[in-house]
Amino acid sequence: MVLDGQAAHYLLRVLRVIVEQSIVLFNGDGHDYAAEVARAGKKEMAVSVLSRLPAAREPEIEIVVVQALSRGERMDQTLQKCTELGASSFLPLLTERVEVRLGGDKLVKRLEHWQGVVISACEQSGRARIPRVHSPLHLTDWLTSERSGLSLVLTPGADTPLALTSLPASVQIAIGPEGGFSPTELDLMVSRDVRAVSLGPRVLRTETAAPAAVAVIQAVAGDFAY
Numbered sequence: 001m002v003l004d005g006q007a008a009h010y011l012l013r014v015l016r017v018i019v020e021q022s023i024v025l026f027n028g029d030g031h032d033y034a035a036e037v038a039r040a041g042k043k044e045m046a047v048s049v050l051s052r053l054p055a056a057r058e059p060e061i062e063i064v065v066v067q068a069l070s071r072g073e074r075m076d077q078t079l080q081k082c083t084e085l086g087a088s089s090f091l092p093l094l095t096e097r098v099e100v101r102l103g104g105d106k107l108v109k110r111l112e113h114w115q116g117v118v119i120s121a122c123e124q125s126g127r128a129r130i131p132r133v134h135s136p137l138h139l140t141d142w143l144t145s146e147r148s149g150l151s152l153v154l155t156p157g158a159d160t161p162l163a164l165t166s167l168p169a170s171v172q173i174a175i176g177p178e179g180g181f182s183p184t185e186l187d188l189m190v191s192r193d194v195r196a197v198s199l200g201p202r203v204l205r206t207e208t209a210a211p212a213a214v215a216v217i218q219a220v221a222g223d224f225a226y
Contacts, residue, residue: 001035004044006116010123011037011045024053026122028130056126059086061221062149062170065210068093068177069100069136074207076117078175081211083121083131086218090118091172092136097179102136111135139185143192147172151194154213155186156203158196162216165197171217175210 003011011017017037025033025047032053039046065087067078079090092114102110114133122130137145149170152162174181174194181189190196199212218224 001049002044002046008044012040012042017045023047025049026128028122028128030058030129032128056128058127058129059088059218059221059223060169061167061217061223062088063214063217064089064091064170064172065214066091066093066142066172066174067210068095068175068181068206069098069102070178070206071100074178074205075100075114077207078210079114079117079133080121082214083118083127084125085211085214086127086223087131087214089131090114090133091142092134093142093174094136094138095177095185096182098177107135139188142174143189143194151189151192152197153181153186153189153194154209155181155196155198158198160195160197162197162199162213163220165195165220167217167220173210173213173217175206175213178206 011023017023017040019037019040021037023035023037025035027033034050034053035047036050037045038048063086065078065082067075067090069075069092070078075092082090111133115130118131118133122128149168149172151172151174152165153174154162154176174189186196199209199216204212
């Protein structure tokens with residue numbers, strides 16, 4: 001097998017692997033693979049795959065992060081940290097107060113970039129299954145789509161703490177943009193069976209709120225107990 005591009009760059013320039021060195025690879029199918037470097041060039045390397053290994057256990061609860069689009073590195077941070085914490089997939093959301101505008105080639109390139117951020121986070125955290133970043137949806141389209149499990153929206157001041165919420169096997173958690181969801185949007189979500197929950201007394205930035213919510217869900221689901 002020949003590796004090139006970003007994978008080869010990471011192994012050659014960052015990890016500085018050498019010929020005959022043992023490495024572990026993954027391809028997103030949920031397994032790790034033991035391999036050995038057969039040849040190392042300047043921009044590519046050949047590896048021999050030796051065996052399939054058991055990968056780190058995936059979370060038992062499915063967490064879909066429904067994240068209102070944020071600018072620049074903030075969206076990257078959300079994707080990176082939520083992937084490390086065990087999010088299953090990501091649905092970027094377009095809302096009234098979202099300032100990011102994407103379309104055409106710009107959207108394609110941004111989706112490729114976001115998926116790359118997720119893949120890099122899997123490499124760092126040892127996850128063998130890659131969460132998918134879906135194409136952005138408008139809030140109304142998300143609410144009228146088929147949603148599995150429990151739908152939640154993170155709302156400062158909500159009566160129900162996320163940490164005290166009974167969770168099923170699948171959860172979708174909506175996080176607002178930098179200016180938050182509008183009152184109209186919150187009312188619409190509640191009317192469409194999206195339950196408002198809070199993270200306690202603090203108001204978190206959008207790039208902090210999503211990882212914090214995923215961490216709380218994982219703790220409630222028992223993922224941190226292993």
